[in-house]
Amino acid sequence: MTNIYDFLKFQPELYKQLVCKDILFAYYDCPQTGLREEVFSHYGYITFVVRGERRVHRSGKSWLLQPNSCLFFKKGALLQDIYRSDNFRSFNLYLPDSYLQQLIKEYRKFYNGRLVGNQPGEQVIELAVNETTHSFIQTILGYFEQQPAPTEAELEQRARELLFSLLINKANQVLAAYLNSLVDRRQTSLYEVMEANYMFNLSLEQYARIANRSLATFKREFTRVFQTTPAKWLMQKRLTYAQTLLQTTSMLVNDVAFESGFENNSHFSRVFKEKFGTSPANYRKQLVLSYS
Structure with missing residues (x-):
């Protein structure tokens, strides 16, 4: 089965990417060739759909990915279908658990509300995107064409801003609950x-x-x-x-x-x-x- 993180990271000549430590920013046309394929990632990741559509499946449940939709995928496997067209492009942000654990610890310091209790939930979390989050995503997309390329410090700052903007949004409490659960695990x-x-x-x-x-x-x-x-x-x-x-x-x-x-x-x-x-x-x- 294809590890989509490895597939992208080790083909920089084919797929636009930016790397900061183990964090991978990828902006690419989906390379899927079959009508349906199984893929996995050993990192959790955020997907923001720029164009086209895909449908992903897990355990009898399906999610439609379409322009401007944003989802968080926990690490693991899924089945994806080519849906309606093969003109699919997305921005993906791959994040190791260690980074997510540190992020939520820092988030706790300034978050005045109460974090939702730990919830196992679905492997796929649909996210709400407001104007602030959308602005951060557009800034990151601009980095893929920027010369010279942004520094690692800039990339990490943009990743933090994007994630914090999602966590602050009360519509994304399921994501906050999942990240909160990571902190309590050795x-x-x-x-x-x-x-x-x-x-x-x-x-x-x-x-x-x-x-x-x-x-x-x-x-x-x-x-x-x-x-x-x-x-x-x-x-x-x-x-x-x-x-x-x-x-x-x-x-x-x-x-x-x-x-x-x-x-x-x-x-x-x-x-x-x-x-x-x-x-x-x-x-x-x-x-x-x-x-x-």
């Missing part, structure tokens, strides 16, 4: 990473990167937390999720396999039959007969 919750992303066909190395752990540490801690191996846990979760989709939706079997994180339909059908004693197609037929 490290990323392995349980939350896996529960939020098991339905995507990520490698163990990619799960470990989202969780900000080495692969060896990830495997060791996974066994301690879940009392089983990653492979066995993922198989059980994906099969259970596929079973639910077969029971509650009219999705084609191929789509169920894809949505559940299986590499291909033949593999899905084989392991499903081993678990439930029948193929996915026959399982659904039996459900229909039982209700008729």
Whole structure:
């Protein structure tokens, strides 16, 4: 699966970008070629849509990205579709957890209201953009054409201004709650990473990167937390999720396999039959007969 952060950062000759420490500012035409693709990022990021439209999906829910819409994506995976046209351009700001933790600590110092309590919430947070925020975004967009390029100090200041303008907006309290929850964690919750992303066909190395752990540490801690191996846990979760989709939706079997994180339909059908004693197609037929 494509790590969109790496994809952009290591191709500066193709996609406009500015880098400040681990913070990545990217302004680009979406490189997606297929009708639907799975992507992930090991950093959370803000997307502001400049033109065109995209639809993104996670766990049966969808969000439409259209001009002037702004969203925060927690680190992890999602499915994106080309929607109506392929003329899509966005400004993305990728931010490591360590930076977000420091930012919210500083925000607490001058914020007079009470921060919303910690909320797990959705992986995708829709954001309200007022004139102040829009002005900061336009300033940053101008940096991509500026010569000489802005300094790291300037870039970091603009990132802080943009984020503070979003946090001050009372319509964005869900974002404030999420960032507030990061401060109280010593490290990323392995349980939350896996529960939020098991339905995507990520490698163990990619799960470990989202969780900000080495692969060896990830495997060791996974066994301690879940009392089983990653492979066995993922198989059980994906099969259970596929079973639910077969029971509650009219999705084609191929789509169920894809949505559940299986590499291909033949593999899905084989392991499903081993678990439930029948193929996915026959399982659904039996459900229909039982209700008729």
